[in-house]
Amino acid sequence: GENVEQHPSTLSVQEGDSAVIKCTYSDSASNYFPWYKQELGKGPQLIIDIRSNVGEKKDQRIAVTLNKTAKHFSLHITETQPEDSAVYFCAASMSNDYKLSFGAGTTVTVRA
Amino acid sequence: DARVTQTPRHKVTEMGQEVTMRCQPILGHNTVFWYRQTMMQGLELLAYFRNRAPLDDSGMPKDRFSAEMPDATLATLKIQPSEPRDSAVYFCASGLVPEYGYTFGSGTRLTVV
Numbered sequence: 001g002e003n004v005e006q007h008p009s010t011l012s013v014q015e016g017d018s019a020v021i022k023c024t025y026s027d028s029a030s031n032y033f034p035w036y037k038q039e040l041g042k043g044p045q046l047i048i049d050i051r052s053n054v055g056e057k058k059d060q061r062i063a064v065t066l067n068k069t070a071k072h073f074s075l076h077i078t079e080t081q082p083e084d085s086a087v088y089f090c091a092a093s094m095s096n097d098y099k100l101s102f103g104a105g106t107t108v109t110v111r112a
Numbered sequence: 113d114a115r116v117t118q119t120p121r122h123k124v125t126e127m128g129q130e131v132t133m134r135c136q137p138i139l140g141h142n143t144v145f146w147y148r149q150t151m152m153q154g155l156e157l158l159a160y161f162r163n164r165a166p167l168d169d170s171g172m173p174k175d176r177f178s179a180e181m182p183d184a185t186l187a188t189l190k191i192q193p194s195e196p197r198d199s200a201v202y203f204c205a206s207g208l209v210p211e212y213g214y215t216f217g218s219g220t221r222l223t224v225v
Contacts, residue, residue, distance in 0.1 A: 032210050032211055034210065034213065036216075041218070042216075042218055042219075043116075043203050043205070043216025043217050043218055043219055044155070044203075044216050045215075045216065046213040046214070049211070049213070051211070089154075089155065093210040097210075098143050098160065098162060098167065098209060098210065099145070099157060099160055099168065099210075100157075100210055100214070102154065102155045103154075104154040105154055105155070
């Protein structure tokens with residue numbers, strides 16, 4: 001099955017700085033890569049995603065990039081704010097498969 | 113906002129007791145997942161259903177766990193007998209296909225003493 005590795009496991013940034021989280025996947029058949037954000041006491045929530053036919057996608061302060069050749073994708077958060085503090089999960093799925101393979105998660109702390 | 117409803121939110125039980133967790137998926141969602149979250153293992157997929165049929169339950173310890181969807185509005189996860197190592201947060205999620213995004217419930221925090 002698909003194996004997704006995520007780094008770093010924890011990330012502390014100063015408010016206003018950028019945060020970058022990186023993930024690698026093992027199966028070249030994977031073609032959809034979402035990112036989920038989990039706040040304390042809540043379930044994960046989809047924040048942005050990218051498909052394999054796109055190299056980059058941006059939504060306000062967050063962006064995702066995908067390198068299919070290297071089988072890795074990244075989440076970029078610019079101008080971090082305290083409300084960005086959460087656990088972020090990357091995931092991957094293949095066409096004709098309904099399940100997501102999640103990374104281990106990154107705990108992001110934004111220092112005021 | 114449509115949401116996935118999980119009950120109970122918290123459960124403390126003694127080792128050996130049966131535990132039942134319930135999930136009401138969003139109306140119209142035909143794919144339902146059960147995940148377990150621990151500090152050590154992250155998000156583990158236990159089982160999932162498509163149109164109420166189980167597609168994959170390979171993540172579940174079969175001797176003690178069972179998952180069912182008696183109807184389209186209810187999914188259940190049972191543990192019998194429960195053990196301390198089952199202590200975790202159990203999430204239910206529902207959706208249509210991955211590209212439309214899956215919606216997670218708020219979870220059931222289970223503590224087995």
